[in-house]
Amino acid sequence: MPERSDRDYLAYVHARVAGLRRTAFLLCGDSHQADDFVQETLTKLYARWPRIGRVDNVDAYVHTMLVRVFLDDRRRGWWKVRLLTGPPEPPPAEGNPEDGPVVRAALAKLPPRQQAVLVLRYLCDKPVREVAELLRCSEGTVKSQTAHGLTRLRALLGVPDLEPAVSPNRW
Known part of the structure; x- marks a missing residue:
C-alpha cells in the first residue's frame, strides 16, 4: 500500500x-x-x-x-472459542425495563438479525432504507424483523402490547 x-x-x-x-x-x-x-x-x-x-x-x-x-x-454458535476459564458474568439484575442492562439482556435473547435491526433502527437512529442496505435485504424484511423483534422484546420485558387510544370501530 x-x-x-x-x-x-x-x-x-x-x-x-x-x-x-x-x-x-x-x-x-x-x-x-x-x-x-x-x-x-x-x-x-x-x-x-x-x-x-x-x-x-x-x-x-x-x-x-x-x-x-x-x-x-x-x-458461530456453540463452537466459538472461549478464552476465560471462570464462570460467566452474572446476568443483569431485574429492575425497571428502562434500565440499560435489562434492555441489553432482553436484546441478547433475540435472534441476531432482529437484534441488529432493532439496534440500528432505534439505538443508532437509522432509517428503514439504510438498515435494509446495511443488512442487504428488502425494506419489507427490515419492517417485519422490527415488528417481530419489538413483539418479542416486549414479551421478554413484560411490557404489554400498545393499544390504540381510540378503537377505529367505535366511531
Whole structure:
C-alpha cells in the first residue's frame, strides 16, 4: 500500500472509530466484544483499502462490514472459542425495563438479525432504507424483523402490547 493510502486509512479510522465502537457495543452489549468487532472490521477494511475509491459511500460500506462481523459471530454458535476459564458474568439484575442492562439482556435473547435491526433502527437512529442496505435485504424484511423483534422484546420485558387510544370501530 502506498504511504499516502496508509495516511488516508489512518485518518478515516481515527475519525470514525468512536462511532464504530458505539454501534458495535449497541449490537453486542459487551465493550470487549465490541472492540473485537471493530478491530476485525478495520482489519478487513485495511485489506480492501486500495480498492475503496470505487465505493460511493465509505461509511455505509464500513457499517455493513461491522454488521456482517456481528452477524457472523452470532452464527458461530456453540463452537466459538472461549478464552476465560471462570464462570460467566452474572446476568443483569431485574429492575425497571428502562434500565440499560435489562434492555441489553432482553436484546441478547433475540435472534441476531432482529437484534441488529432493532439496534440500528432505534439505538443508532437509522432509517428503514439504510438498515435494509446495511443488512442487504428488502425494506419489507427490515419492517417485519422490527415488528417481530419489538413483539418479542416486549414479551421478554413484560411490557404489554400498545393499544390504540381510540378503537377505529367505535366511531
